[in-house]
Amino acid sequence: MHDKYIYLKRNKYFVLEPEAKIKKRKLEYFEKYEFNKNIEFKNKIYGRINKEMIIKALANTLQITFEVTENCNLECKYCGYGNFYKGKTSIRNRRNLSIEYAKMFLDYMNVLWKSNFNFSYKKNVFISFYGGEPLLNTAFIIEIIQYVNNFNTIVPKFSMTTNALLLKKNIDILVKNKIHLLISLDGNKENNSYRIHKNQKESFNEVIENIDFVNNNFPEYFNEFIQFNSVLHNKNSVNKAFTYIFEKYKKTTTISELNTTGIEPSIKEEFWNTYVNLFENLNQSKDYKFIREKLFLNSPDINSTSKFLHQYTNNVYKTYLDFFKDAKAGIFLPTGTCIPFSRKVFITANGEIIQCEKISNTLPFGNITKEGVEIYFDKIIKKTNDTYDKLKKYCINCNRANNCNQCIFNLEINNSKIICNGYSPLKKSENSFDNFINPLLKERKLYKKILKKVYYE
Amino acid sequence: MNRWLFLDSYIEITFCHKEKKCLLYNTLDSKKYIFRNKEYEIIKKIYYREYSIKYFENNENKRFSDLIENNFLGGIIESKEKPFIFYPLINIQRNLKKFKKLSYRNEGANILENLFELIIFINGKKRTLLHEILNLIRAAEYSSITKVNLIIENYFFLKTEINELILTINNKLHCLMVIKIKYDEYTDLISESTLKGIKNYSIIVIIENDNFNADIFNEKNIRFVFKIYNKIDYNHFVSNLQNKKIEYDFELDIANCNIDFLKENVFLNKADILKMKVTKQDYDANKTLNKYFFGKLVIKNNKIYNRETKGKLITKLDENKELKEIVFDALINSNKWFLIRDRVKPCKTCVFKYICPPISDYEIKASRYNFCNIIN
Numbered sequence: 001m002h003d004k005y006i007y008l009k010r011n012k013y014f015v016l017e018p019e020a021k022i023k024k025r026k027l028e029y030f031e032k033y034e035f036n037k038n039i040e041f042k043n044k045i046y047g048r049i050n051k052e053m054i055i056k057a058l059a060n061t062l063q064i065t066f067e068v069t070e071n072c073n074l075e076c077k078y079c080g081y082g083n084f085y086k087g088k089t090s091i092r093n094r095r096n097l098s099i100e101y102a103k104m105f106l107d108y109m110n111v112l113w114k115s116n117f118n119f120s121y122k123k124n125v126f127i128s129f130y131g132g133e134p135l136l137n138t139a140f141i142i143e144i145i146q147y148v149n150n151f152n153t154i155v156p157k158f159s160m161t162t163n164a165l166l167l168k169k170n171i172d173i174l175v176k177n178k179i180h181l182l183i184s185l186d187g188n189k190e191n192n193s194y195r196i197h198k199n200q201k202e203s204f205n206e207v208i209e210n211i212d213f214v215n216n217n218f219p220e221y222f223n224e225f226i227q228f229n230s231v232l233h234n235k236n237s238v239n240k241a242f243t244y245i246f247e248k249y250k251k252t253t254t255i256s257e258l259n260t261t262g263i264e265p266s267i268k269e270e271f272w273n274t275y276v277n278l279f280e281n282l283n284q285s286k287d288y289k290f291i292r293e294k295l296f297l298n299s300p301d302i303n304s305t306s307k308f309l310h311q312y313t314n315n316v317y318k319t320y321l322d323f324f325k326d327a328k329a330g331i332f333l334p335t336g337t338c339i340p341f342s343r344k345v346f347i348t349a350n351g352e353i354i355q356c357e358k359i360s361n362t363l364p365f366g367n368i369t370k371e372g373v374e375i376y377f378d379k380i381i382k383k384t385n386d387t388y389d390k391l392k393k394y395c396i397n398c399n400r401a402n403n404c405n406q407c408i409f410n411l412e413i414n415n416s417k418i419i420c421n422g423y424s425p426l427k428k429s430e431n432s433f434d435n436f437i438n439p440l441l442k443e444r445k446l447y448k449k450i451l452k453k454v455y456y457e
Numbered sequence: 458m459n460r461w462l463f464l465d466s467y468i469e470i471t472f473c474h475k476e477k478k479c480l481l482y483n484t485l486d487s488k489k490y491i492f493r494n495k496e497y498e499i500i501k502k503i504y505y506r507e508y509s510i511k512y513f514e515n516n517e518n519k520r521f522s523d524l525i526e527n528n529f530l531g532g533i534i535e536s537k538e539k540p541f542i543f544y545p546l547i548n549i550q551r552n553l554k555k556f557k558k559l560s561y562r563n564e565g566a567n568i569l570e571n572l573f574e575l576i577i578f579i580n581g582k583k584r585t586l587l588h589e590i591l592n593l594i595r596a597a598e599y600s601s602i603t604k605v606n607l608i609i610e611n612y613f614f615l616k617t618e619i620n621e622l623i624l625t626i627n628n629k630l631h632c633l634m635v636i637k638i639k640y641d642e643y644t645d646l647i648s649e650s651t652l653k654g655i656k657n658y659s660i661i662v663i664i665e666n667d668n669f670n671a672d673i674f675n676e677k678n679i680r681f682v683f684k685i686y687n688k689i690d691y692n693h694f695v696s697n698l699q700n701k702k703i704e705y706d707f708e709l710d711i712a713n714c715n716i717d718f719l720k721e722n723v724f725l726n727k728a729d730i731l732k733m734k735v736t737k738q739d740y741d742a743n744k745t746l747n748k749y750f751f752g753k754l755v756i757k758n759n760k761i762y763n764r765e766t767k768g769k770l771i772t773k774l775d776e777n778k779e780l781k782e783i784v785f786d787a788l789i790n791s792n793k794w795f796l797i798r799d800r801v802k803p804c805k806t807c808v809f810k811y812i813c814p815p816i817s818d819y820e821i822k823a824s825r826y827n828f829c830n831i832i833n
Contacts, residue, residue, distance in 0.1 A: 004540075011485065011737065013467045014543045019534060022526060029529050033485040056599060060567060116598045119569030121781035310550075313543055314737055319551045320751065321570050321601055323742035441541050444507070451546045 005437065008034045012314035014437075045401050046392070047333040048385045049340075051377045057342035058375070059117035063126040064109065065357070067349045068134040068141065069096045074163050074203055077194040077274070078233060078258050084271050086264040095349040096137050101368040102144055105347060106151075108373040113153035125154045128161075129179075130357070132349075135166035138173060145177050161229075163195065165203060167210035175221045182227050183211065185253070187244045191236030194274075215249060228253035232276045239285040246294070254298045255282075297454065301439045306450045308436035311403040315451055334388045334395045336405040340365055340380050355409065363409065384408065390418060399424040459539075462499075462522055463509035464531035466543040469740055470504050471808045472497075480808035481530055487734040490528065491808065496521055508542035509534075547741050553788060565785055569600035572784050573752030576765060579619055580610035586759050587618045589774040591625050593756075596780035598629050601752070606635045612642040620651040627655045634658040637682075640669050647676075663708070674703050681705040688718045711822040723819070725829040730809050743797060743811040749818070751794040754787060763787040763794060766818045801826040 005014045011034060018026040070081075071094050078084060112118060127148055129141050141160075148156045159180035167174070167183075174181065185207060186192045192204045215222045230241035230253045238255055245253045257278045263271050279300045285291050292299045297306060310316045317323060333339075344356045353366030353375065363383075366375035387408045395401045400422055412419040440447050464470070469482040477497045481490045492500055499521060502510050512522065512533055526532040534540050553564055575597070579585055594605075605626050609619060626634050636658060638646055643662050652658065662673065665684045673679070683694045685707050698705065709723065735743075742748050755762040759775065761783055762768030769791050772778045778786075788794065796816055798804035804813070804826050813829070820826050 008467070008485075011467065013465075013485075015465050015467070016463065016532075016534060016540055016542065018532065022532060026529060026532075030485075062566075116596055119567055119599055119781065120563070121565035121568045121779070121785045123565050124563045310548075315543075315546050316548045316550065317741070318549075319567070319570055320549065320746060323738060323746065323748065324573065324752075437541075441538075444539075444541060447541070447543070448507075448546065451548045454548070455550055455552070 004441075005433070006030070007312070007433070010034055012312060014313065045332050045334045045395050047331040048388060049333065049381055051381065053339050054341065054375070054377060054380060055112065056117050056119075057339040058109070058345065059112035059115060060120055060123070061125070061341050061343065061345055063128055063344040064105075065128040065130050065344060065346045066097055066102055066140075066144065067131065067347060068129045069132040069137040070094050070349045071096070071136045072132040072163075073136060073165050073197070074133070074195055075198045076196065078231060080259050084264060084267060084274075085259070085262045093350075097140065097347065097349045098351065099140050099143050101351045102140070102347065103147055105353075105368055105373055106144070106148055110151055110153055113151070118153070122155050124157050126157050126159050126180075128159045130161055130346075133163055133165070134160050135162055135170050138170055142173060163203065164207045164210050168213045171214060171218065174225075175218055178221075178225060180225050180227070182229050183207075184231070185211070185228050185241075185245060186230045186233070187236040187241035191230075191240050191244065193235055194231075194233060211249070222249075227251070229256060230254070231256050231258065232278055232281060233258060233274050234276055237276070237285070238278065238282045238291060239287060242285075242291050242294070243287070252294045252298075255295070296449075301435070302446065302450075305436045305439045305446065306454050307405065308433075309447070309450050310454070310456070311405075312433075312436075332402070334391060334401070334404070335408050337384070337408045340384070387411075391420070394418065394420060394423055397425055398422075458535050458537055460512040460514070461509045461534050461536060461540050462503065462512040462518075462525070462531070463534060463540055463542055464500075464503055464525070464544075465529070466508070466545065467737070468530050469545055469737075469811070470500060471811055472501065472504075473806050473808050474501075475806055478808060480812075482735070482740065482812060483528075483530060484735075484737040484740060486529070488528065489731055489812070490530065508544040509540050511539075545737075547744065549745065564789060565781070568781050568785050568788065569597070571752055571788055572597060572600040572602055572754065572780070574602065574604045574606070574754075576606045576608065576753060576755045576757075577622070578608045578610075578755070578757040579615055579622070580608075580758075581615050583758050585615070585618055586774040587621065589759075589777065590622065590756060593780050593783075594622075594625050595629050600780075600784075602630055602632050604633045604635060605630060606637060608637045609642065609646070610639065612638060612645050616645075616649070620649065623651050623655060623658075627657075632657070635661060637661040637663065639663045639665070640673070643673070674701050679703075682708045684708050684710065686710050686713055687715055688722070691718075691722065709819065711819050719828070720830060723828060725813065725831075727831055730812055730829070730831070733812055735812050740811050743813070743815060744799065745797070746794060747796045747815045749815045750796060753794075754783065763791050764818075764821070766821045769793055798826065803827050807831065 004017055006017055007014055008030060015030075017023075072079075076082065127144065134141060145156075145158060148154075157180065158177055159182070160174075161182045161184070164183045164185070173179070184195070186195060189202070189204045192207070193202055195203050195207075197203055214226070228245050228249070228251055230236065230245070232238065232241070232255050241253055241255060245251055255278055258271070258275050260275065282288065282292065282295075282299060292302065295302070297303050338355070340355050346354045346357050347368065348354065348364075351368040352364040353368065353373075354364055364376070365380050366373065368374075391408070395404075398404070404422060406420055406422045464481070467484045469484060471480045471482070473479065476493075478491060478493045479497050479500050481492065481500070483489075495517070499510070499518075508531075512518065522533055524530075551567070575594070577590065607619070607622065607626075609615075612619060623634065623636075634655065634657060636646065638660065640662050643660070646652070646660075659678055659680065661680045661682055663682045663684065681703060683690075683705060685691050685694065686709075691707065694707070709719075711719075739748075750764050753764070754771070755765050755768055756774070760773050761771045763771055771783055771787050771791070792800075798807070798810040798813060798816060801816065804810050804816075807813075807827075809831065816826055817828070820828055
C-alpha cells in the first residue's frame with residue numbers, strides 16, 4: 001500500500017506502520033478487529049441499474065448543456081473537432097440546434113421536475129450553452145433563456161463556454177441574464193497563437209480588447225461571472241498561462257490538457273509534439289507552490305489526493321443519510337460510473353441526447369425528433385448492465401472495487417479484451433497510494449484544507 | 458532523528474477543559490480511557506498538533522507512552538519528520554449549514570432524501586384534513602422514508618379516513634407502517650379487512666391498566682407498550698409478564714414520575730456508558746445531528762411539526778405547502794433535528810457526550826438533558 005502506512009480497509013483507516021518492537025502485537029490486534037472482516041464487503045458489488053434510477057437521475061440532474069451550434073469563428077489548431085482527431089467526433093456540419101427541439105426537451109424535463117421523481121426544492125439547474133462558438137447563435141440563447149425563465153419548477157442558472165470574440169457585441173445579453181462565462185485564453189499573445197481565425201490570423205488582440213472592455217465597463221459582472229480556461233500545449237506553460245491571466249485580470253485559470261483519445265494516426269507525431277503533460281509541467285513551474293495553491297483542486301495532484309481522501313478515508317459523508325446507513329449492508333453498483341444523467345445531460349446540435357461531452361457521441365442515450373423526445377432506457381440499461389457483467393470478474397478481484405473512479409463508457413471493451421487503467425488485482429502488492437499520500441506528506445496543511453473546504457456537487 | 462508520540466487515526470478525543478479531563482475512544486475496539494491533569498495536557502498538545510508531538514523520554518512520559526502503546530491508542534515513532542496522521546476530521550458533502558455560505562451550492566438539492574419517517578396522529582380532535590395528508594404521502598414516494606407511524610385514537614369514528622390512509626401508505630410507500638393503538642380499540646382495528654392485504658406493517662398495542670384480556674398475548678406480530686408512572690406499576694407489569702413470550706416496552710409518564718425511580722431504572726450509569734459500543738459512524742453522527750429526531754415529521758391536529766415533543770411548527774396542512782418545501786423548512790430553519798449533547802447543558806461539558814445516546818423525547822418532556830448518574 002504505502003511504506004509508511006497500513007490501510008485498515010474495512011474501517012477505512014490509514015495507520016502508521018508500527019515500529020519493529022511492537023509490530024507483531026499490533027498486527028495481531030488489527031487482525032482481531034479489522035483484517036479478518038474484509039471479504040464479505042467485496043462481494044456486494046453486484047448492483048445493476050434500472051429505469052427508475054435513470055428517471056430519478058434525469059429529474060434531479062445538475063446541468064443541461066445545449067450544443068447551440070457546430071459553427072465556430074475560430075479554427076484552433078488543437079480543437080477537438082479539428083485535424084488532430086479522427087472519426088465521428090471530428091465531423092462538423094455547421095448545424096445549429098433547433099430551438100423547437102431544445103424547447104421540446106425542456107418541456108420533457110419540466111414534466112419530470114413537476115413529478116415526484118424530482119426530490120429537490122428550488123433547485124439550481126445550470127442551462128449551459130456550448131459550441132462551436134455559442135455566441136454565433138444568440139437567437140437560440142435568448143429564446144431558451146426566456147422560455148426556461150417561465151418555469152417555476154427549478155431555479156435556472158446560465159453558463160457558456162466562449163472564445164470571447166463576440167463578447168463586446170453581446171455583452172447586454174450576458175449581463176442581463178447573469179450568464180456565467182468560461183473564456184478560453186491560453187496566456188499572452190505568443191501562448192495564445194494556436195487560437196487562430198480561419199484565415200490563420202491570430203485572435204489574441206481582439207479577444208483581449210473584448211475582455212478588457214467587459215472588465216472596464218462591467219466590473220461587477222466580470223468579477224462574479226467570468227472564469228478562464230487555458231489549454232496547455234508547447235507554446236505556453238502552466239506558469240505562463242497562469243501568470244498572464246492572474247497579473248492582468250487578478251483571476252486564476254483552469255488548465256486543461258489536449259484530449260489524447262481519437263488522434264488521427266497520420267499526424268500523431270505532430271500531436272505529441274504539441275501535447276504537454278499538465279502534472280509534469282506544473283511541477284517544473286517557477287512559482288510552483290504559489291500556482292498550485294491558487295489552482296487548488298485544478299491542480300492534478302491535489303485533485304487526485306482530494307478524491308482519494310474522500311473515497312479511502314472514513315471522514316467524508318456524502319449526505320446526512322450516510323449516518324443512518326449500514327455501510328456494510330446493501331448492494332453497490334460496480335465501477336465509478338455515474339447513473340446516466342445524474343450530473344449532466346448533453347444535447348448535440350443534431351438533437352442527440354448524450355450523458356456528457358466526455359463520452360463519445362457515438363453512444364447516444366436518446367434523441368429529439370419532430371415526434372418528440374425519446375430516451376433509450378432499454379438500450380442504456382442493457383449497455384450498462386452488460387458492461388458490469390463483463391467487468392465482474394475483474395471487479396471482484398480488484399483492490400479498488402469499493403472506491404472505483406472508472407467510468408465504463410471510457411473503457412476499451414470488446415469481446416476478447418478489456419482495458420481498465422484502474423484495475424489493481426487483489427494479489428498484487430499495491431503501492432499505488434504513494435501518489436495520493438505523498439502530496440499530503442509534502443504539504444501537511446493540505447489534509448485539513450481538503451476536508452474543510454472541498455464540497456463536490 | 459526525532460522521536461514522536463502519536464495517537465492513531467482511529468482514536469477520537471473529547472475534552473472537558475474545565476475539569477482538565479479528556480476521553481480517548483478507540484473506535485476499533487470501543488474501549489474508553491479517561492485522562493486527567495498532566496496526561497490531559499499532553500493529549501491536548503497532541504490534539505492541537507495534528508495527533509503527534511516530539512517525545513522526550515523520562516519516567517513520567519515513559520509510563521504514559523507505554524499506556525498509549527499497550528492499549529493500541531498510538532505509539533512512539535522515530536523519524537526526522539513529524540509523522541503525518543490521518544486524524545479524524547468530518548466532512549459532510551451536503552452540509553446544508555455550509556451551503557448557506559457557498560452561493561453556488563444548492564440548499565434544496567435532493568432535499569427529500571432527508572425525510573425518513575412520518576408520525577401521523579389521527580385522533581378526531583379536529584376534522585382531519587385527509588386529502589392534504591394523502592397528498593403528502595404521495596409526494597414522499599421517492600423520498601428516503603422507511604417508516605410511517607399511525608398513532609390512532611377514536612378508530613371507531615374515524616374508520617373510513619384511517620382505512621384510506623392505510624391503503625395509500627401501502628400503495629405509495631415501500632416502507633414499514635407501524636400502527637399504535639390503545640388496547641380497547643385494537644379489536645375494532647384488527648377485525649377490519651383493510652389490514653388483511655397489507656404486508657409490511659406492525660401493531661403496537663398500548664396497555665394503560667390491568668383491564669385487558671391476556672389472550673391478546675397469543676396474537677402474532679404485536680408489540681405491547683405498558684404505560685407506567687412509578688416503580689409499583691413497573692414491578693406489577695414485570696411480574697405479570699414473566700414467562701410470556703411477547704415483545705414489550707414501557708412508556709413512562711415522565712412529567713409525573715418520581716425522580717428516584719428514574720435514577721434507579723432509567724438513568725444511565727457510568728458502567729452502562731463504558732459498556733457501550735459506538736461505531737465511528739455513530740460517533741460522528743452524535744457530533745452532527747440527533748439520530749432520534751432527524752428526518753422525522755410529525756402531523757398532529759392538522760399541523761406539521763419537526764419533533765413529537767415540544768416540536769416547532771413547520772406549517773399547517775391547510776397552507777398546502779409542497780412536501781419538499783416542508784422538509785426544506787424543517788431542515789434549514791430549525792435546529793431541532795441537530796439537537797446534540799454538545800449544545801445543551803450539562804452534557805456539553807461531559808466527556809461522554811458523543812458516546813451517549815442522542816437526546817430523547819423523554820429528556821425534552823422532562824426538560825433535563827442528563828438522564829444519567831454521571832453529571833448531576
